[in-house]
Amino acid sequence: MDLDLRKVRYFVAVAEHLNFGRAAEALHIAQPVLSRQIRALETELKVQLFDRSSKGTTLTPAGLRLLEDARPLLTQASALLRRVGVADTFTVGFMPGLIVTPAVRLLASRHPGLQVDVLRTTWEDQVEVIHDGRVDVSYVRLPVPLDGLRHVPLFDEPRVAVVPATHRLAGKESVLEVDLTGERRVQHTDPPGFRSVEEKLEHVAMHGGVAILPLSTAIFYSREDLVHVPIEDIAPNEVALAWAEHRHTPLIAEFIEIAQQV
Amino acid sequence: MDLDLRKVRYFVAVAEHLNFGRAAEALHIAQPVLSRQIRALETELKVQLFDRSSKGTTLTPAGLRLLEDARPLLTQASALLRRVGVADTFTVGFMPGLIVTPAVRLLASRHPGLQVDVLRTTWEDQVEVIHDGRVDVSYVRLPVPLDGLRHVPLFDEPRVAVVPATHRLAGKESVLEVDLTGERRVQHTDPPGFRSVEEKLEHVAMHGGVAILPLSTAIFYSREDLVHVPIEDIAPNEVALAWAEHRHTPLIAEFIEIAQQV
DNA sequence: CCAGGTCCATACCTTCAGGGTATCGCGGAC
DNA sequence: GTCCGCGATACCCTGAAGGTATGGACCTGG
Numbered sequence A, B: 001m002d003l004d005l006r007k008v009r010y011f012v013a014v015a016e017h018l019n020f021g022r023a024a025e026a027l028h029i030a031q032p033v034l035s036r037q038i039r040a041l042e043t044e045l046k047v048q049l050f051d052r053s054s055k056g057t058t059l060t061p062a063g064l065r066l067l068e069d070a071r072p073l074l075t076q077a078s079a080l081l082r083r084v085g086v087a088d089t090f091t092v093g094f095m096p097g098l099i100v101t102p103a104v105r106l107l108a109s110r111h112p113g114l115q116v117d118v119l120r121t122t123w124e125d126q127v128e129v130i131h132d133g134r135v136d137v138s139y140v141r142l143p144v145p146l147d148g149l150r151h152v153p154l155f156d157e158p159r160v161a162v163v164p165a166t167h168r169l170a171g172k173e174s175v176l177e178v179d180l181t182g183e184r185r186v187q188h189t190d191p192p193g194f195r196s197v198e199e200k201l202e203h204v205a206m207h208g209g210v211a212i213l214p215l216s217t218a219i220f221y222s223r224e225d226l227v228h229v230p231i232e233d234i235a236p237n238e239v240a241l242a243w244a245e246h247r248h249t250p251l252i253a254e255f256i257e258i259a260q261q262v
Numbered sequence C: 001c002c003a004g005g006t007c008c009a010t011a012c013c014t015t016c017a018g019g020g021t022a023t024c025g026c027g028g029a030c
Numbered sequence D: 001g002t003c004c005g006c007g008a009t010a011c012c013c014t015g016a017a018g019g020t021a022t023g024g025a026c027c028t029g030g
Helices: A005-017 A020-027 A031-045 A061-083 A101-110 A197-207 A215-220 A250-261 B005-017 B020-027 B031-045 B061-084 B101-110 B197-207 B215-220 B250-261
Strands: A050-053 A056-059 A089-094 A115-120 A137-141 A149-157 A159-164 A211-214 A226-230 A237-244 B050-053 B056-059 B089-094 B115-120 B137-141 B149-157 B159-164 B211-214 B226-230 B237-244
Touching (some): A005 A020, A005 A031, A005 A061, A056 A061, A061 B061, A089 A101, A089 A250, A101 A115, A137 A250, A159 A197, A159 A215, A197 A211, A197 A226, A215 A226, B005 B020, B005 B031, B005 B061, B020 B031, B056 B061, B089 B250, B101 B250, B149 B250, B159 B215, B197 B226, B211 B215, B237 B250
Parallel strands (some): A089 A115, A089 A137, B089 B115
Antiparallel strands (some): A149 A237, A159 A211, B137 B237, B149 B237, B159 B211, B159 B226
């Protein structure tokens, strides 16, 4: 009748480990219990979720589809748990460099007694914090995966090249992307990437290269030994306000209004 | 640890009724059980959700906030079930003009957690939807091909002639079929027929002629510029409830009961 | 002012799902 | 053939969810 979130959580664990024994260990339950629960889930759903064999466990197509629904459901449930009991609080997330104070102040002033918090996000968790309820709304830099989210664009801002003050491009009024050919770009992209803007800039200062950042970010993190130069022909960075699509609270609606006007 | 969706569903029921007894009734459980479950939920969440008094129950602010999260969570959970293919869903088909709401409401109220859907059919697909499983039962207008179907007659209703308000027959108390001789009948029958009642009526309004419809259909689609007149000597339209003969589910049996009583 | 009604809580019982341990059966690998 | 990894089965125990009966607080009409 009702879906049992415990079983769903067990299912996700097995789907991730593709091994009942290790999944059971991760869940801190005995393996036979896990086997039984998964079987019970399959019975309830009248669908086979795994192909079991003594040499491995794999997801069936139905299992794969369930997994896609199960994860967001679990995060939504934990978001609910996180939010409940927390005193009347409204939390605004923001990416580094974005100035949220005016909007936050305005919301707070209109609702005395409401605790308005802010949470600085990173490139990696800017979407996650919305889904798991750590923030009610968040200022994000597009593009982000928009599944389960709603958003309104707020403004665009140009990107700049950040280089050492001694760099050949330092002092220029502006550059074109072609001027950067041959420069090593310091990016957050995957494997050996940098987790924060500070680290990126540190790297540029130490070892040269060029970091490409939205203007406000570059200004926010400006340092003596680095300068930034506008790049004329690169697509601007879009800043948007995003929130979970299943949440429709008056406060969120009001903040969206405020953010668009500020 | 895990949120219990059953308790959440109970919570929403109480929040909607603001009365433990009636909520329990709607959920088909005993009132003390509901009280205990809500209390357990409050303990688990460490938050008081309701203010109880012998003269009424109200949501606390925390309860109100939980309600905002609880509804979408339940929706997402049932969406998951539906997509996995287990959706506990019962779908009732109906021909235009027939009012199914009371019966549907009654079934839904007797089975909390059951998703009861309705599907409007047309003259062409009213049987097809039964066979292909789009509906579990359907209100049909006889005659229909009954192969593979079982049905119970529900009621008869007179047919009326729908004519422009300016027509010579408009305003009459009733007419006989013979009065219609010479009139062009606008019918849905095959090739160049009209696919919907709306189209038929549009045609009558534009180009004259007469449409013969069951009374309820004529009422449902009534327009300012058209009037309907009962036809005394034409066989009445029979409305029946039909279902696939190879399907014998308790829900179908129950709905048949309900439909006959309503 | 008391009788009855409404509403939620408490007490107590029964059932069953979920957790645990011990052990089996099946394949693949050495 | 033997061993090992992996999931399934068998059996027990506990606790949570369901039920009925009843209590206690509060309102309301006579």
